[in-house]
Each structure stands twice: as structure tokens, then as C-alpha cells.
Amino acid sequence: MQLSRYWKRDIVILLVAAFVVAWANGDLEGLLGIPGWQSYTVRIINMCAINTVLALSLNLVNGFTGQFSLGHAGFMALGAYTTALLTMSAAAKDRVFFMTPLVEPLRKLTLPFLPSLILAGLVAGVFSLVVGVPALRLRGDYLGIATLGFAEIIRLVIQNARSVTNGALGLKGIPPVVNLWWTLGAAVLCYLMLKNLISSSYGRAFKSIRENEIAAQAMGIDLFKHKLLAFFISSFWAGVGGGLLASLLTTIDPVQFKFPLTFQVLLMVVLGGMGSLSGSVISATIVTYLMEFLRVVEETHYLGSITIPGVPGLRMVIFSLTLVLVVVWYPKGLMGDRELSAEGLKQLLARFRKAIRLKGESSS
Amino acid sequence: MRKTRLVAIVLLLALFVPLLQGCGGQPQGQAQEEEQKPTEVHIGVYEPMTGPSASGGQMTWEGIQLANEMYPEVLGMPVKLHLEDNKTDKTEAANAVTRLIDQKKVVAIIGSYGSSLSIAGGEVAKNKKIPVVGCSPTNPLVTQDNPYYFRVCFIDPFQGKVMAKYAYDNLGARTAVIIRNVQDDYAVGLANYFKQAFIELTGDSKSILAELEYNTGDQDFTAQLTQTASLAPDVIFAPGNYGDSALMIRQARSLKITAPFLGGDTWEAPEFIEIGGADVEGATLSTHYSVQATGTDVSKEFVDAYRAKYGKEPNAFAALGYDAYLMILDAIKRANSINPEDIRDALAETRDFKGVTGTITMDENGDANKSAVILQVKNGKFEYLTTVEPF
Numbered sequence: 001m002q003l004s005r006y007w008k009r010d011i012v013i014l015l016v017a018a019f020v021v022a023w024a025n026g027d028l029e030g031l032l033g034i035p036g037w038q039s040y041t042v043r044i045i046n047m048c049a050i051n052t053v054l055a056l057s058l059n060l061v062n063g064f065t066g067q068f069s070l071g072h073a074g075f076m077a078l079g080a081y082t083t084a085l086l087t088m089s090a091a092a093k094d095r096v097f098f099m100t101p102l103v104e105p106l107r108k109l110t111l112p113f114l115p116s117l118i119l120a121g122l123v124a125g126v127f128s129l130v131v132g133v134p135a136l137r138l139r140g141d142y143l144g145i146a147t148l149g150f151a152e153i154i155r156l157v158i159q160n161a162r163s164v165t166n167g168a169l170g171l172k173g174i175p176p177v178v179n180l181w182w183t184l185g186a187a188v189l190c191y192l193m194l195k196n197l198i199s200s201s202y203g204r205a206f207k208s209i210r211e212n213e214i215a216a217q218a219m220g221i222d223l224f225k226h227k228l229l230a231f232f233i234s235s236f237w238a239g240v241g242g243g244l245l246a247s248l249l250t251t252i253d254p255v256q257f258k259f260p261l262t263f264q265v266l267l268m269v270v271l272g273g274m275g276s277l278s279g280s281v282i283s284a285t286i287v288t289y290l291m292e293f294l295r296v297v298e299e300t301h302y303l304g305s306i307t308i309p310g311v312p313g314l315r316m317v318i319f320s321l322t323l324v325l326v327v328v329w330y331p332k333g334l335m336g337d338r339e340l341s342a343e344g345l346k347q348l349l350a351r352f353r354k355a356i357r358l359k360g361e362s363s364s
Numbered sequence: 365m366r367k368t369r370l371v372a373i374v375l376l377l378a379l380f381v382p383l384l385q386g387c388g389g390q391p392q393g394q395a396q397e398e399e400q401k402p403t404e405v406h407i408g409v410y411e412p413m414t415g416p417s418a419s420g421g422q423m424t425w426e427g428i429q430l431a432n433e434m435y436p437e438v439l440g441m442p443v444k445l446h447l448e449d450n451k452t453d454k455t456e457a458a459n460a461v462t463r464l465i466d467q468k469k470v471v472a473i474i475g476s477y478g479s480s481l482s483i484a485g486g487e488v489a490k491n492k493k494i495p496v497v498g499c500s501p502t503n504p505l506v507t508q509d510n511p512y513y514f515r516v517c518f519i520d521p522f523q524g525k526v527m528a529k530y531a532y533d534n535l536g537a538r539t540a541v542i543i544r545n546v547q548d549d550y551a552v553g554l555a556n557y558f559k560q561a562f563i564e565l566t567g568d569s570k571s572i573l574a575e576l577e578y579n580t581g582d583q584d585f586t587a588q589l590t591q592t593a594s595l596a597p598d599v600i601f602a603p604g605n606y607g608d609s610a611l612m613i614r615q616a617r618s619l620k621i622t623a624p625f626l627g628g629d630t631w632e633a634p635e636f637i638e639i640g641g642a643d644v645e646g647a648t649l650s651t652h653y654s655v656q657a658t659g660t661d662v663s664k665e666f667v668d669a670y671r672a673k674y675g676k677e678p679n680a681f682a683a684l685g686y687d688a689y690l691m692i693l694d695a696i697k698r699a700n701s702i703n704p705e706d707i708r709d710a711l712a713e714t715r716d717f718k719g720v721t722g723t724i725t726m727d728e729n730g731d732a733n734k735s736a737v738i739l740q741v742k743n744g745k746f747e748y749l750t751t752v753e754p755f
Contacts, residue, residue, distance in 0.1 A: 039462070039466050040459075040462045040463050040466035043458070043459060043462050044459070047455065047459070092509075095508060095509060096508075098504070099552070099553070156579070160577075162552075167546070167549075167552060168546065168547055168548055168549040168551075168552050169503065169505060169549045169552060169553065170480055170505070170549065172483050172487070172508075172509075176487075176491070245455070248458075249454055249455060249458055249484050250484075251454070251480070251483045251484050251487060252454075253480045255480060255547070256453075256454050256480075291456075292463070295448065295449075295460075295463065298447075298449060299446075299447075312413030312414060312447070312449045313413060313414040315449075316414065
């Protein structure tokens with residue numbers, strides 16, 4: 001019961017923060033999902049939330065269970081295409097599939113967004129079981145290679161199955177249902193679910209598998225069952241994240257889901273700390289925000305009579321430098337395997353205050 | 365150590381402060397000022413300046429910059445360009461367009477190289493009701509269902525038809541084999557329309573002997589080519605990247621396949637000839653523009669200015685960027701307004717606009733109705749063969 005109070009506090013903090021940011025930008029409209037297209041800030045917050053879902057879900061497998069999976073982009077692709085095909089109207093489908101018509105049951109089928117999103121997660125989850133049953137017998141790098149290969153297979157199938165996915169032409173006209181309620185809602189739900197899971201007996205089993213598989217087995221933990229469970233939940237949320245992304249962009253194509261996408265999510269996980277949920281939230285937000293913020297350095301600046309021409313690509317340089325610095329200072333990621341909690345923040349503040357007081361005393 | 369960490373955290377947090385200030389009150393204040401007294405015309409550009417398509421984006425940007433230098437004013441106001449890099453990434457393309465519209469308050473946008481990037485950016489522009497002129501996205505889906513997207517290039521269906529007509533009329537071909545890159549929306553589109561047009565011209569549904577496929581980055585095309593050799597077609601239509609295609613043609617020649625190879629505008633790169641060497645001699649492609657085909661004053665002015673500024677021969681993408689900029693300026697002049705809605709209406713009514721790459725008339729989809737140029741590799745150079753008018 002003690003823990004659940006902290007969760008509530010976490011959610012309240014998260015929501016208040018989102019509201020303050022949106023209000024400060026005069027974008028309450030976009031935040032509340034009132035008609036009118038979403039602004040730049042709301043768009044960034046949406047991306048932060050979607051990336052949070054993706055980073056959290058990858059962290060469950062890579063950080064908590066210690067299984068090195070690189071198949072995230074594949075599961076996202078499955079989720080994105082499922083959502084797209086289920087939510088697009090029949091008319092939009094006919095227009096987009098102008099070369100090869102869409103196969104019949106899918107052509108007429110249109111579902112509301114929520115069931116489509118859940119189905120997207122389930123499709124990704126089911127495929128994760130298909131790949132997980134053989135692949136999770138592997139360990140370490142071998143599992144990474146197997147899952148990476150699987151993700152590429154999914155992408156190639158999508159590219160070639162023109163009567164279902166429109167192949168390389170991609171899809172457009174996916175209904176833009178997503179607003180901050182959806183993205184932040186999914187992020188909070190994912191966070192809560194994983195937090196619950198991690199602190200349950202399953203979570204302890206995941207961690208024991210990460211620490212030492214043989215010891216875990218000796219303690220009576222069914223390795224295969226637990227690995228598969230973690231993989232399923234992780235892929236489910238990857239599918240949901242992909243579905244949200246598809247609806248936010250309203251267009252998807254297979255090239256989007258190449259392996260660099262997996263690395264981008266992996267970067268967030270490692271940066272935030274393998275095995276820290278709040279770390280993933282923080283780093284997903286920072287990485288997403290930083291990439292947009294750094295656009296400023298690429299612009300042409302006028303300082304009186306001096307003109308500093310913008311250099312495209314400079315933000316990548318600065319971003320990489322920031323990464324190097326973070327890795328130097330925080331070799332285990334920003335949070336390591338610790339969690340951010342209201343209690344911890346309080347302690348940090350108290351320590352901070354004490355330090356200032358001590359400094360004040362010593363100088364006086 | 366603890367202090368350095370604290371400094372790091374404070375620095376990171378400081379990064380977030382401009383978000384609150386930068387996107388908040390300031391631009392809104394600016395916007396109000398501009399509504400009272402517009403002093404500058406803001407035009408946005410989103411192109412892949414980094415990532416896999418960087419070369420295409422940079423060539424286009426060169427053309428746009430040149431046009432801006434030569435025609436820096438419209439309606440007595442200076443035109444200011446704002447460039448955003450989209451990293452050859454769909455999400456970034458959508459973000460870039462949102463930023464241009466929300467923060468830079470642009471009235472029109474130019475971009476982007478790469479059709480999938482244009483589709484993602486176009487959806488944002490459509491919802492914010494800002495007109496966009498694409499330079500080289502040739503996928504029909506870009507302007508479909510989007511009244512705010514226009515383009516100065518022709519589309520894949522037209523290019524496919526042009527090559528089918530050329531093969532039938534000029535080469536006297538009656539049978540063809542298609543070898544396409546299945547990963548590339550462009551190649552798939554071209555191949556599809558080549559097939560349709562060729563079958564229509566020959567009146568024989570079996571005139572396309574085979575449709576073979578490969579993937580980007582494939583090194584070995586022996587399987588596809590052996591099958592092609594056994595079918596002995598009159599021509600081979602092989603749309604794809606310059607690198608893959610050049611490699612394929614080399615292998616075809618070493619397998620003693622003598623049928624001519626036809627392709628699309630992506631072949632027009634120096635690397636195509638570098639990789640292909642003597643084997644790509646005679647390869648024929650359709651493209652948007654050729655220096656040798658120039659006749660009008662507009663193209664002469666462009667070619668001279670481009671040579672003077674960059675010291676090299678202009679390419680099709682620079683020419684298209686140049687045309688996109690001038691077409692927007694033309695629309696602003698005709699609309700006599702910098703209201704995005706007025707510019708959109710004027711763009712939609714573009715008739716017989718004299719551009720570098722040809723005379724452009726907008727059709728009801730916002731696609732340019734214009735001529736294509738056919739080039740052939742001769743003595744290690746792209747030589748101009750003929751111009752095909754729209755039909």
C-alpha cells in the first residue's frame with residue numbers, strides 16, 4: 001500500500017508537468033484534444049510520450065530480464081501497420097492502394113482507434129511468441145542477432161506483400177486520432193503496468209534471470225516461461241507505440257522501420273539506465289526534446305552585421321558530444337538501476353539544502 | 365564529482381527553459397506585429413540535408429538559394445528562407461514542417477527530396493493550411509487528397525509512360541523485361557506504369573515477358589539476368605538506384621545480354637557512369653531537365669548563374685529547386701497577397717509558367733503537366749536525345 005501512494009504521486013507530478021508546459025505555451029487546446037491541429041510543442045510532447053512507451057518496453061526485456069533483444073522496430077512495424085489498416089476508411093484505402101488492390105476482408109473493415117490499438121499490440125505480441133519460442137533459447141549476442149534478423153524479415157515481408165501493405169509505396173491518410181490524452185495515457189499506463197510487474201514476484205524472477213540464469217533456475221524459476229512473458233509484454237507495448245506513431249504521422253512506409261529505429265530506442269534505454277523505469281522516461285524525453293531543440297544551432301544567426309551561416313548536421317555533432325559527456329559522467333546511464341521517487345527527491349532536496357547551509361556557515 | 369553531476373543536471377534543465385520562452389509568447393507577439401505590417405516574406409524549406417538522401421537535398425537547396433539570391437524580393441518585401449533538415453526521416457520531416465509553420469510563421473514551404481518525407485510533411489501542412497511546393501517527390505500519393513501540395517516535377521506514371529513510348533516508337537521494341545527494385549516506391553511505380561503503357565502500345569498482354577525483382581544493396585543479379593537472357597527481350601526496363609543499376613548492367617553485359625537498358629531520373633548521377641564504365645554506354649533514361657536541351661531565356665539565365673556561383677554544371681534537382689522557388693514567387697505576385705490561402709489558390713491556377721525545367725501547368729491534383737527529357741550515356745557522358753511532350 002505504501003508503494004501505491006507513490007505511484008499516484010508520480011502520475012500527478014507527470015500530469016501537472018504536462019499541463020504546465022502546455023499551458024505555458026498557450027496550447028491547452030491541443031492538450032485537451034479540442035479540434036484544431038496540434039502545435040509544435042504538443043507534437044514534441046507527443047513524440048516524448050511515444051518514445052517513452054518504446055523505451056520502457058524495450059527496457060523490460062533488455063534491462064530487467066537481461067535478454068539482449070534488437071527486434072523492436074519489427075514489432076513497431078507490425079503495430080503500426082495493424083493500426084493503419086484497421087482505422088483507415090474504405091475510401092482512403094481505395095485511393096492509396098491504386099496499384100494493387102487491398103485484399104477483401106481488410107478493404108471494407110474499419111474499426112475505432114482503441115480496439116485497433118489493442119489489436120496492434122496483440123498482433124505484435126503474438127509474433128513475439130512465434131519468434132520468442134525458438135530465439136529465446138539463445139543467449140546474449142546470439143539472441144540479439146536472431147531478433148535483429150526477425151525484425152528485418154518483418155520489414156521485407158511488409159515491403160513485398162503489396163496486396164496487404166501497399167509495399168514500398170507506403171500508406172497515407174491514417175486518421176489523426178492521437179492527441180496528448182492518447183500518448184500520455186499510453187505512457188502512464190505502460191509505466192504503471194511495468195512498475196507493478198517489476199515489483200511483483202514476476203519482476204523479481206526477471207531480475208534474478210538477469211543476474212544469473214543458473215542460480216535462478218536452481219531456485220525453481222521457469223526460465224523459458226518468464227523470458228517469453230517479458231518478451232510478449234515488451235512487444236505488446238512496442239506494437240502500441242508503433243500504432244500511436246502511425247496515427248500521429250498519418251503515414252507510414254517500410255523504410256521507416258529499418259534497424260536504426262531499434263538503435264534509437266536502445267540508445268534511450270542505455271542512456272536512461274538499464275533496469276530503471278524512470279530512467280527510460282527521463283532519457284526518452286531528453287533525447288526527443290534535445291533533437292528538436294538543437295535545430296537552433298543549425299539556423300543562420302544574425303548578430304548585428306555579423307552573419308553566422310547555419311550548418312546542417314551540426315545538431316547531430318552536439319548531440320553526440322552530449323552523449324559522450326553523459327557516458328563519461330554516468331557510465332551506467334543517468335539513473336543506473338535506481339528509480340526516481342517522491343521520497344528520493346525529498347532526500348535529494350534535503351541534502352542539497354544541507355549542503356547550502358553548510359557552505360553558508362563556512363563562509364560566514 | 366557530485367558537483368560536476370549537479371552542474372550537468374542544471375545544464376540539462378537549462379536546455380528546457382528556451383522551450384518555454386521560445387515557443388511561448390514571443391512568436392505570437394511577432395505574429396501580431398506581422399499581421400499589422402508585414403515587412404518580410406518567410407518561405408520555409410525542408411530537405412534531407414543529412415542521412416541517406418543528403419546529396420539530393422543539398423543539390424535542391426543549392427538551386428533554391430541561387431533563386432533567392434537572384435530574386436530576393438516580392439511585392440516590395442525581402443524574401444527570407446528558413447531551412448530545416450529532416451534527416452531523411454519521416455518523423456523529423458513532420459516535425460520540421462510543424463516548426464516552420466508554428467515558429468517561423470512561413471507562408472509557403474518548399475520540399476522535399478524523397479516522396480515518403482513529402483507525404484509526412486504534407487499531412488501537417490494540409491492541416492495547418494499552408495501551401496507546399498515539392499521539387500522532386502514523384503510518388504502520386506504525395507499530392508493525392510492534399511489540396512495544399514503542389515509539385516514542379518512530373519510523376520512516376522508519366523515517366524513510366526514516356527519510357528514505354530520511347531521503347532515502342534524510337535527503339536521499335538515489341539517485347540520487354542522489367543527488373544525493378546522492390547524496396548523503392550519510385551521503382552515500383554515506374555515499373556507499374558511502364559507495363560501498363562507498353563501493353564497498351566503493343567496491344568499484346570504478353571509483351572512484358574517477365575517482371576523480376578531485387579532489393580536495395582543486392583550485389584549479385586545473375587539469377588534475374590540469366591532468366592532475362594533466356595527470354596531475349598527487345599528492351600530491359602530497370603528502374604532503381606544508380607549504384608544497383610550500374611552494377612546490374614555490368615553483369616548483364618558480361619552475360620552477353622545486348623538488349624538496351626532503360627531507366628528513370630535516379631540514374632542521372634556521375635556515379636552511374638563511374639561504376640558502370642564502358643558497360644553503361646547506350647543506357648537510356650528519362651529525366652526532368654538537361655543543360656543541352658535549354659532553349660528558353662529562363663534556363664540560360666539559370667545555367668549561367670549556377671556556373672558562376674558553384675563552378676559546376678547544374679543538375680536536375682537544383683533546377684527543380686530553382687523552379688519551385690520561382691513558382692511560389694509567381695503565385696504571390698499574381699495573388700498580390702502573402703496570405704497562405706491566397707497563395708494556394710494562385711498556385712493551383714498556375715498556367716504556362718516558364719521554368720528552367722520546362723513549361724509548367726498545374727493539373728487538378730496539383731501535379732505539374734510538363735515535358736520530360738530523354739538522355740543517353742555516350743562516351744562517358746549523359747547526352748541529350750529528345751524531349752517528350754505530355755500526352
